[in-house]
Amino acid sequence: MHPVFQGLLTILIGVCGCVGYFYFSNLFLDKVLFPASGPNAGRNINRANIVRPWLFLFPALAALGxxxxYPVFETLRLSFTERLPNNQSRFVGLANYQQMMSEPKFWEALKNNMLWLLVVPAMSTAFGLLAAQLSDRVRWGNIAKSIIFMPMAISFVGAAVIWKLVYDTRPIEQEQIGVLNALYLYFGGTEPNTWLTIPFWNNFFLMAVLIWIQTGFAMVIISAALRGIPEETIEAAIVDGANPFQIFFKIKVPQIMGTIVVVWTTITIVVLKVFDIVFAMTNGQWETQVLANYMYDKMFRGIDWGVGSASAMVIMLLVTPILVWNVYNARKEMR
Amino acid sequence: MDGMVGKKSTLVWAVHLSLAALVLLWLFPTAGLFVSSFRTSDQIATSGWWKAMVDSEQNLTLRAASPADQQEIDGKFVIEGNLFDGRKASDITAWGVSSKAIADYQPGDTATLRKGGTATVQANGDYRLENTEQFTGKRGTRIFVTATIAPEFTTDNYSNVLFDPNNSEGMAKAFINTLTVTIPATIIPILIAAFAAYALAWMDFPGRALLIAVVVGLLVVPLQLALIPLLKFHNQIGIGKGYLGTWMAHTGFGLPLAIYLLRNYMVGLPKDIIENARVDGATEFQIFTKIILPLSFPALASFAIFQFLWTWNDLLVSLVFLIDSTGETTVMTKRIVELLGTRGGNWEILATSAFVSIAVPLMVFFAMQKYLVRGLLAGSVK
Known part of the structure; x- marks a missing residue:
């Protein structure tokens, strides 16, 4: 069957299945199991109302679970086992973690990830703050916002192609078609660089791609927060003779600190999962490995599910503090 | 006071200029790819895309017509024609007949050819070769010209990448495959999540707060953790790699955000409407379909856009759950990564393929930006 028809059929089955499930399960509950008539009508209505939330929740909970x-726990289990040929597995304790720790590529990935964690959220938030503040003050601000926000819609892979063109290198006797080399030579550079192969610094050329994408997100959230600042605080500062920079750094920024933290943590999560950019641009060569790509390498090229799971658990471990913080805040807000 | 006003207008200018610089910086990389996708491979390789809009001076190697076309006029053998035959005419500023001296002559000059005879080239590309003996050889004489070429754009790259059935590296099939992955993976989670969100927002039951906390927690679980266990699971239940598994995976991964977004929105709906409906005897199912769903349209649209962008742009889930060794089910992102490996220097193919894949999300983005912004604002955990 052609995949397009398969897709259409899936939509049909999926949608009808969902609607049918909700409709008939509710019907069954109200008419057959606990009918709202007869001698026990009142009790039945109450009972139906106890069951109903779980009817509504069941498909979602099943899928989430x-x-x-389930994968979180299964990955944890797999990280302590070794896969044997005939689809069996064997408990090996911490051997996978030990093997991972002994690999220089892992440490390189971890070190690079830390660098990403320091640079990308900071730069994206800073640029986002700048763009939000500037675009709120000019009439064409909305157009500016649209353009800075636009990379959010572009895939990491598409962005990788876009930036590879920026970093492109041609031999010195030819004209450079990459902007970066053209500028470098224009401003007195002696010969074109292959930017993505310069160890350590190439990490920053990769990070630029993610900063370029995430700035729009930071800008949108921060811009909304800036608009929510009470006018009186700013007016009071103006009356007191504060200059624009003081207003920005001493009045506005402290008031939106909560939002800045949210933006920062959200981008941190994105950074921890970053895979496509590195996969498409360098595939971890020239010392640009990151954890997610290291894990993919182990899983699908090395076919080593044990070490792959162990490195996935490292990513999970790094995410956990933010997870706890988010849950804590969400519960606080609900109270 | 005058000083103050002066300062203020400098600041306004500074704001305009720095914002303009920021916008250009953000637009520039994408513009490069866009412009490049409309240029020929020669143009891309010989000049930066930012020079595509202006006349450029280029050194070209062109050929006169082959000796087979020579005519005998008044006892002389003559080959005549225009060097830019079939191409856009340009102004020649200098020319030459040897690769070592490509700019020895001005338009209108006459040069002596190495193999005998003379050549004259005019500024518009008209040439005349004369010889007292017959011209020999199969190919035409090479003439080197320095010419100013007007900007020229082509849509050939797109017809090549999208519509050429013989192009095994084309994007047409990958485009259909991506669409096949995306649409069910966008629609199904919305439905499932909407019901769950309603229960979490407006029904009272023990464990509700805990469930909401779990959803918030699952929002940030990296999907990297799910890859191996789910691949194992898919192999066990016999669906292996394929669309079904991919749709299910995308549904599962999209649900936490969907539930979180929709619940936050539904909680904010006016309580009176729902309670009045309950008093009037509407069942929960009716309340949900007749009242909640229509009112929640903005939140549904927000999530739909997120999920669409995410599934369309996804690489990892498709790599793991969809693309098998036959490559029949490849998606655009995977195809582009392949092209980056095999066609790293052929920017006309790369740029066009990438832009084909970027174009759809960009259209969705510009058409539905309002909902995307709204969704972002509601979806970031406060």
């Missing part, structure tokens, strides 16, 4: 919660 199977596709997100």
């Amino acid at each position: 199977l596709y997100l919660a």
Whole structure:
């Protein structure tokens, strides 16, 4: 069957299945199991109302459990086992972690990830703050915002191609078609660089791609927060003779600190999962490995599920503080 | 006071200029790819894309017509024609007949050819070769010209990448495959999440707060953790790699955000409407379909855009759950990564393929930006 028809059929089955499930399960609950008539009508209505939330929740909980919660525990288990040929596995304790720790590529990935964690959220938030503040003050601000926000819609892979063109290198006797080399030579550079192969600094050329994408996100959130600042605080500062920079750094920024933290943590999560950019641009060569790509390498090129799972657990471990913080805040807000 | 006013207008200018610089910086990389996708491979390789808009001076190697076309006029053998035959005419500023001296002559000059005879080239590309003996050889004489070429754009790259059935590296099939992955993976989670969000927002039951906390927690679980266990699971239940598994995976990964977004929105709906409906005897199912769903349209749209962008742009999930060794089910992102490896220097193919894949999300983005912004604001954990 052609995949397009398969897709259409899936939509049909999926949608009808969902609607049918909710409709008939509710019907069954109200008419057959606990009918709201007869001698026990009142009791039945109450009972139906106790069951109903779980009817509504069941498909979502099943999918969440199977596709997100169960894998966390299964990956943890796999990270302590070794895969044997005939689809068996054997408990090996911490051997996978030990093997991972002994690999220089892992340490390189961890070190690079830390560098990403320091640079990308900071730069994206800073640029976002700058763009939000500037665009709120000019009439064409909305157009400016649209353009800075636009990379959010572009895939990491598409962005990788876009930036590879920026970093392109031609031999010195030819004209440079990459902007960066053209500028470098124009401003007195002696010969064109292959930017992505210069160890250590190439990490920053990769990070630029993610900063370029995430700045729009930071800008949108921060811009909304800036607009929510009470006018009186700013007016009071103006009356007191504060200059624009003081207003910005001493009045506005402290008031939106909560939002800045949210933006920062959200981008941190994105950074921890970053895979496509490195995969498409350098594939971890020239000392640009990151954890997610290291894990993919182990899983699908090295076919070493044990070490792959162990490195996935490292990513999970790094995410956990933010997870706890988010849950804590969400619960606080609900109270 | 005058000083103050002066200062203020400098600041306004500084704001305008720095914002303009920022916008240009953000637009420039994408513009490069866009412009490059409309240039020929020669143009891309010989000049930066930012020079595509202006006349450029280029050194070209052109050929006169082959000796087979020579005519005998008044006892002389003559080959005549225009060097830019079939191409856009340009102004020649200098020319030459040897690769070592490509700019020895001005337009209108006459040069002596190495193999005998003379050549005259005019500024518009008209040439005349004369010889007292017959011209020999199969190919035409090479003439080197320095010419000013007007900007020229082509859509050939797109017809090549999208519509050429013989192009095994084309994007047409990958485009269809991506669409096949995306649409079910966008629609199904919305439905499932909407019901769950309603229960979490407006139904009272024990464990509700805990469930909401779990959803918030699952929002940030890296999907890297799910890859191996789910691949194992898919192999066990016999669906292996394929669309079904991919749709299910995308549904599972999209649900936490969907539930979180929709619940936050539904909680904010006016309580009176729902309670009045309950008093009037509407069942929960009716309240949900007749009242909640229509009112939640903005939140549904927000999530739909997120999920669409995310599934369309995804590489990892497709690599793991969809693309098998036959490559029949490849998606655009995977195809582009392949092209980066095999066609790293052929920017006309790369740029066009990448832009084909970027174009759809960009259209969605500009058409539905309002909902995207709204969704972002509601979806970031406060």
